[in-house]
Amino acid sequence: MRKTTSDVSVMGAGESPYTRHPASGTTTEQVLADAVRRALSDANLQTADVDGFGVSSFTLDPDHAIDLAWRLGLRLRWLTQDTNGGASAGTMLQHAVRAVESGDASVVVLVAGDLMDREVHLKMVAEYNRATADHLVPLDMLGPNALFALLTQRQMAAEGLTRSDYGRLAVAQRSWAALNPGAVYREPLTLDDYLNAPMVAEPLGRYDCVPPVTGADAVVVAADERATGTRRARVLTVSARYNSDDQAGDGLSTGLADCASELWDTAGHGPADIDVVSVYDDYPAMALAQLKDLGLVAGGEMPAFIAERVATRELAVNTSGGQLSAGQAGSAGGMHGLVETVRQLRGQAGQRQVDNARIGLVSGYGMVLYRYGACANAALLEAAV
Incomplete structure (x- = not known):
């Protein structure tokens, strides 16, 4: 056992x-x-x-x-x-x-x-892996924006979401970022700003796409x-799945769906116990997909969940501002969320500190092999002295 x-x-x-x-x-x-x-x-x-x-x-x-x-x-x-x-x-x-x-x-x-x-980023997205070089570059599709635009369209239809719903998540994270001196983008962001921003790949606008830093x-x-x-963040458990859908899935579910029960059962906690959560947010759709896979929101309930829990910051999601506002430092994307959760559990988050933060959840996601992310993992941590 x-x-x-x-x-x-x-x-x-x-x-x-x-x-x-x-x-x-x-x-x-x-x-x-x-x-x-x-x-x-x-x-x-x-x-x-x-x-x-x-x-x-x-x-x-x-x-x-x-x-x-x-x-x-x-x-x-x-x-x-x-x-x-x-x-x-x-x-x-x-x-x-x-x-x-x-x-x-x-x-x-x-x-x-x-x-x-800019030069390094363009080179990386063009040579990300063999599938990218062989199948996407000839189509003049540099980077994952177009792929995740298709996924976002699919999620909108499946969950009854609108661009305003995604915007509420982005605006909430920007509000957290305003309290984080380390976030690259801290200036206020309104829902109108989000909706009126230049389109990148329908329905993704400027504020849906993670900025490289x-x-x-x-x-x-x-x-x-x-x-x-010393105050520390005890690692209760880490669960992971890799290549869970053999790159044949629709992208709406990540490998976290396959390991969520194991995660909760091993730690002896459930979604209701979480005080602070950092989910990998290269796109709002992927933040929501992980929250669903981990049991923090049920299917069909996303619009109300965003409006009532995320936009109000009742649930502390991506308190650093997430990658959408703090920035994505390449491979540091997943580590950024871990560092933020550790800071919250150790009482080191300054103005954005979540009161009495005891249980933290961190998820990682990524590596587009051909369609969508092939790697997913999550860790539960507990504040301890």
Whole structure:
């Protein structure tokens, strides 16, 4: 029988500041290293304390995890490198928990991030994988906007949603972002602003599409006894599914639908227990799909759920502003939500702090192999001292 909780916690978190236009000479290595240093400082640890390290980045090439570890001065017993974008944080967290539980490592730093200027971004979306290069580039479809526009149209029909419903989610997240000094887009956003913004791919407008930024996020994972006496976020459980629909599904359901019951049963909690949630939000439709798959909203109830719980911020969804307002630093997309949830559970979220935040939910999603995201995972964390 599976354990209901782990004996492992996140005891530190850090973010290298996000920026839409990185300064000349900025490198991926620099922003990753900065996030690592910030996370270790938050945990009151030094590089000498670290014996486990994981990294996810699209733009670290030609270097690898071991190269970055060497440049950071890390001597390790455990090392991993993940290439699965928005799902990388959850995947690495799952592995790190097992590494600490088994004794393979005692203090693990996980970091994800990228340099995303215009040239780098265009090159990445054109060469994302073989399916992109062979089938999408010849159609002059750079990036996933057109694919997720089709998915959004399908979701609108299935759930009775309008563009205003998606706009209410985007506006609510911008309101959270206004309280987050690290968000790239903090200026007020109204529903009229959202509806009148330039169209990108029907029905997706400017504020439906995640803006690429440069930056990185990191967390420090260690056994509970290592964090005794400090406020921490205990990792209750992590569940994941990869290639759940064999790229043959309609995209309205993610792999989270297949692992949600396992997630809740293992942790001994349910959707009603959640105080703060960070879902991967490259598009509003995908944030809603994950909330549904995880049981926070039932099918057919999305319009009322958005109006009554998300728009009012009764349910604390993506309190950093999410990627739609804070920005998407490449592979840091999933790690951004983990860092925000850890900050909320440790009482470090400043003006956006959710009162008495005790249970946090983080989801990761991503990697368009041919149609839609093939990777999905979720973690439940609990505030502890």
